[in-house]
Amino acid sequence: MLLTLCFDADDTLWHNERFFQMTQAHFATLLADYVESDHLAEQLLAAERRNLGRYGFGIKGFVLSMIETALDVTDNTVPGHVIAEIIAAGQDMLTHPIELLPGVEDTITGLAPRYRLILITKGDLLDQERKIAQSGLGELFDGVEIVSDKTPDAYSEIFTRHQTPPDATLMVGNSMKSDVLPAIEAGAWGVWVPHGVTWEIEAADPPRDRSKFHEAVDFMQLPEIIASIEHSM
Template sequence: MTKNLTTIGFDADDTLWHNERFFRITQDRFAELLADYVAQDHLEQRLLEAEKRNVGHYGFGIKGFVLSMIETAIEVTDEKVPTSVIAELMAAGREMLRHPIELLPHVRDVVEQLGESHRLVLITKGDLLDQERKLAQSGLGDFFDWVEIVSNKTADIYQTTFAQQGDGPQRAMMVGNSMKSDVVPAIEAGSWGVYIPHGQTWELEFAEAPEGEPRYSTLEELSNLPDLVRDIG
């Protein structure tokens, strides 16, 4: 009997391990450092605007985030930001790059279980060196048949990856916490898209859920994924 589903793609950050909360901690520190110059809510808006402008230049990840903070600090202080603040922001970025990986609940068990019956592909975006570091520290690397680190996630990326590393997008599933990056483009490619909400999601990763799409599912937690995979067959 031919299986409907042979390949499962996983997002990494905030699907397999914690990530966004470290950005939030650093952003709170950013607000403290600039409290004498601008209110926190206005600063957050200016930072988000900088991130939107810069993501096409710097890509996703910590390095682009730090550069956007520095740019925002220069702008909101009319170029009067103390060099000590710039130094602290750079130090905060280095600390983020050194932070130990903390797996989310059920991750290891689910990945190990599904790896016994399906090809597993890690599809993540961000800085190459940082993503490689996190995967190595996670201890999950051996469970994946292929790792794809991309600058952005699009339907074309999923079509190509699932064709080269599986039996095509129609027999593949993408699992992640970002509606914009993990679910919508995967469904556009012809795959199943599974959304597992995370308590903290970057504003640039929001998108409308593809309600009514037969290949779209939402799960409360990763531990429910094996049952969904069995139902699909």
């Protein structure tokens, strides 16, 4: 039987990426006199890729990448008020209320009495702690892990720390690249719950070996998938 269920947070339990998309649209408006929106989006994505190793994942790194991109596309002539608006947009993102995705609260509440639940999320520590606290779900989890990145080694360390055998552990998330593939590589089961709005950097193909991979139509299908996995074990 499965013993432990692990969950991603952003865009699995609550909305997140759409706020990045909204801010990026505002960013394009601010720089419309300097560059076409499509080219700006390409430049920003390139900056985000370059900066992941410096700033990690999260809003602060996103804001710094926008500022860097604004300087690049304007040959360092971007007005100060534009930089100020970029910073203000990032500050708004850091205070945005948490909105749970459909079915999340009821599903998590129903699973909590029967399994050990662990929340595994990546990004800025303070921002992730804020979102967990505001979500109202924090007390339902037996453990919370905030990591700089999600790799097979990171998952293995978490499984060891929580004394949960990988083959009795399931990871649920919206990112194929961060939530599903590395968890399966670490020996766990993986359930992909597509969100619909996915950051390009998080895109990846499903695993070739699908024996431990499942795709959910939505979060509410999770109990059905868990039952199916346990029936096959």
